Amino acid sequence: xxxxxxxxxxxxxxxxxxxxxxxxxxxxxxxxxxxxxxxxxxxxxxxxxxxxxxxxxxxxxxxxxxxxxxxxxxxxxxxxxxxxxxxxxxxxxxxxxxxxxxxxxxxxxxxxxxxxxxxxxxxxxxxxxxxxxxxxxxxxxxxxxxxxxxxxxxxxxxxxxxxxxxxxxxxxxxxxxxxxxxxxxxxxxxxxxxxxxxxxxxxxxxxxxxxxxxxxxxxxxxxxxxxxxxxxxxxxxxxxxxxxxxxxxxxxxxxxxxxxxxxxxxxxxxxxxxxxxxxxxxxxxxxxxxxxxxxxxxxxxxxxxxxxxxxxxxxxxxxxxxxxxxxxxxxxxxxxxxxxxxxxxxxxxxxxxxxxxxxxxxxxxxxxxxxxxxxxxxxxxxxxxxxxxxxxxxxxxxxxxxxxxxxxxxxxxxxxxxxxxxxxxxxxxxxxxxxxxxxxxxxxxx
Numbered sequence: 001x002x003x004x005x006x007x008x009x010x011x012x013x014x015x016x017x018x019x020x021x022x023x024x025x026x027x028x029x030x031x032x033x034x035x036x037x038x039x040x041x042x043x044x045x046x047x048x049x050x051x052x053x054x055x056x057x058x059x060x061x062x063x064x065x066x067x068x069x070x071x072x073x074x075x076x077x078x079x080x081x082x083x084x085x086x087x088x089x090x091x092x093x094x095x096x097x098x099x100x101x102x103x104x105x106x107x108x109x110x111x112x113x114x115x116x117x118x119x120x121x122x123x124x125x126x127x128x129x130x131x132x133x134x135x136x137x138x139x140x141x142x143x144x145x146x147x148x149x150x151x152x153x154x155x156x157x158x159x160x161x162x163x164x165x166x167x168x169x170x171x172x173x174x175x176x177x178x179x180x181x182x183x184x185x186x187x188x189x190x191x192x193x194x195x196x197x198x199x200x201x202x203x204x205x206x207x208x209x210x211x212x213x214x215x216x217x218x219x220x221x222x223x224x225x226x227x228x229x230x231x232x233x234x235x236x237x238x239x240x241x242x243x244x245x246x247x248x249x250x251x252x253x254x255x256x257x258x259x260x261x262x263x264x265x266x267x268x269x270x271x272x273x274x275x276x277x278x279x280x281x282x283x284x285x286x287x288x289x290x291x292x293x294x295x296x297x298x299x300x301x302x303x304x305x306x307x308x309x310x311x312x313x314x315x316x317x318x319x320x321x322x323x324x325x326x327x328x329x330x331x332x333x334x335x336x337x338x339x340x341x342x343x344x345x346x347x348x349x350x351x352x353x354x355x356x357x358x359x360x361x362x363x364x365x366x367x368x369x370x371x372x373x374x375x376x377x378x379x380x381x382x383x384x385x386x387x388x389x390x391x392x393x394x395x396x397x398x399x400x401x402x403x404x405x406x407x408x409x410x411x412x413x414x415x416x417x418x419x420x421x422x423x424x425x426x427x428x429x430x431x432x433x434x435x436x437x438x439x440x441x442x443x444x445x446x
Contacts, residue, residue, distance in 0.1 A: 004389045006398040007079040010405065012371075014071050016364055017409050021065030023363050026140055026185060026190025027221075028058045029133045033126075034217065040126050048208050053428035054214070059114065060419045064412060071405060079398060083378050083388035090148050090156050090165045090349075094172065098142035106135030140188075141181055148177035150379050151370075152243045163382065175183070176243065179235040186228035187324070187363050194327050194359035195220030197334070199424050203350030204344050208427055215344065219334045226328030234278070241279035241287070244380065246297075246306065247373030248279065249290040250313040256289035266318070304384075308375040310367060319365030323358040330355055 032055045039047035076084045077125055109131035116125045149156075155170030156163045165171065196218035200211040240248045249255070253264055260283060263274035276285040290307050297306040330351065337348055374380060378388045 003079075003393050003395045003398050004386060006395060006402055007075075007389050008385065010079065010398060010402040011075055013402075014068070014075065014405055014409070015371075016367065018068040019064065019367050020070060020360060021068060021185070021361065022140070023188035023191040024195055025058070025062050025065050026136055026188035027190070027225075028054065028061065028195065029129075029136055030189070031192055031196060031214075031218070031221065032058050033125055033129045034131050035214070036126055036129055040122060046213070049428040050210065050214055053423075054199075055107055055113075056423055057195075059110075060416065060423070062110070064416050067412060068409065071404070071408075078401065079390050079393055080378075080388050081390040083383065086162055086388070087379060088149075088162070088384050089372060090149060090153075090163045090171065093165060093168050094142045094146045098139050098146075102135050102139035104135075106132050106139060109135065128347055135184065140185060141177075142172075144181050144184055145174060145177040147370075148174045148180050150377075151374055152176040152239075153379055153382060158382065163379070176203070176236075179239055182228055183232035186225040186232060187359075187366065189225035190222050190229065190324065190327055191359040191363055193218045193225065193331065194356060197222070197331070197352040198356035201344075201349035202424060204349045205346060205353075205428060210428065212344065215334070216338060219331045219338070222328060222331035223335060226324075226331070228417070229324065229328075234423050236272060237278050238280065244373065245288040246293045246308065247288060247313065247369075249288055249293060250308050250310040250373060251317040251369060252287075253310065253314050254287060254289045255291045257286055257292045258289060259286045260284050261287035272405075282382050304376070308372050313373045316365040316368035316372070320362050320369060322362075323324075323365065324362035327355065327359045327362065330358075403428055 032051060035047055035051040035054060037046070039051055050094060073160065109128045112120070113125065113128040113132060116128060120128070122334055149171055152174060153163070154174050155167035156165055158164070196214055200215035200218065203211040204215065232341075236247070252261070253267070254275070259276070260273040261275040261279075262270040262272050263278065264270045273283040276287055279282045279285065290310065294306055298304065334348060334352075338344055376385050376387050
């Protein structure tokens with residue numbers, strides 16, 4: 001085993017762990033802002049209780065996301081210095097916008113929201129949570145724009161072995177980013193919707209009928225987000241056909257160029273010509289296969305294996321599709337079961353609790369498809385992963401840091417679970433009881 005292998009494992013493990021918190025933060029923040037808006041407009045006390053309840057869960061997750069995200073910065077300099085040197089001039093602008101504009105906006109207004117209860121005017125306090133939500137979505141946009149550049153580099157030139165940005169607008173409006181951003185944001189709403197549904201299902205089983213309204217809201221949010229994910233996913237598939245044919249071939253297990261290529265639901269189960277249609281809107285179009293692409297890439301870049309881990313890419317794609325569709329399908333079923341103010345069936349509430357891991361597994365599957373499918377490139381067509389690792393880092397150093405990060409993340413995971421479970425079991429805080437004047441006995445006159 002080489003330092004490169006462990007460095008890849010380290011980056012994969014820490015990034016997957018961090019990515020568990022990011023989509024939940026994005027989607028749950030919008031949900032909390034929606035609850036507070038409902039309280040602001042109706043004045044109903046239970047919306048205020050729900051805002052503070054889900055707001056607490058949101059803040060726990062946000063804090064863990066910030067802590068785990070910091071580790072990512074260390075890894076670029078520690079294990080991936082050659083990559084950092086190559087992409088630094090391009091990534092500098094979007095990452096600076098993310099840190100100085102989006103994250104600063106998000107954290108500042110979130111602080112005002114946390115400490116502004118009963119101090120800020122009601123309308124101003126509501127604006128702070130919406131400003132924080134806008135900041136988190138802007139942050140996601142800039143990060144995803146940088147990530148999309150690695151898959152489809154645009155607006156740059158290579159000078160002295162380094163990528164130099166020539167057009168910031170081209171980087172920020174990269175076609176890959178414009179398809180990826182709505183896909184990831186909508187997937188974040190599905191993750192948050194699944195979380196709210198699980199929490200609401202648990203509380204309803206405990207007899208807390210207050211949670212029927214957040215359950216209905218999460219059902220609507222998840223169903224709408226599912227439609228957006230499907231639409232943006234179709235855009236991404238067509239871009240993948242043009243820009244990342246090897247990833248598409250690996251995701252479908254297609255080895256040779258095929259006219260009228262079938263879509264493989266599972267090994268041995270296929271739908272004729274569907275892959276060609278999904279990729280090009282033409283049932284007879286030719287889709288490139290991995291072995292033929294490998295031959296062409298060897299002719300262009302020289303000897304080497306330009307295929308990703310096809311088993312991982314193939315199954316991660318199906319995990320994303322299967323678990324994502326299951327979550328959306330469960331939400332559509334819930335909308336039918338709870339129509340016209342009908343009670344939530346206990347069996348359905350239990351199913352929501354058990355389904356909590358499904359959207360999380362779906363987004364992790366999507367992340368693995370996106371990143372492993374790009375291999376062996378860190379920057380498609382420009383920089384190989386094997387050339388991105390820090391030249392001076394040793395196997396022992398990476399092994400030590402990987403062990404420390406794993407232990408740290410294990411502690412953080414336990415802390416996160418304990419805090420969330422304890423908060424969910426406790427439920428929303430009850431409103432203070434109204435003061436009651438003591439009853440005075442009438443005095444007796446003698």
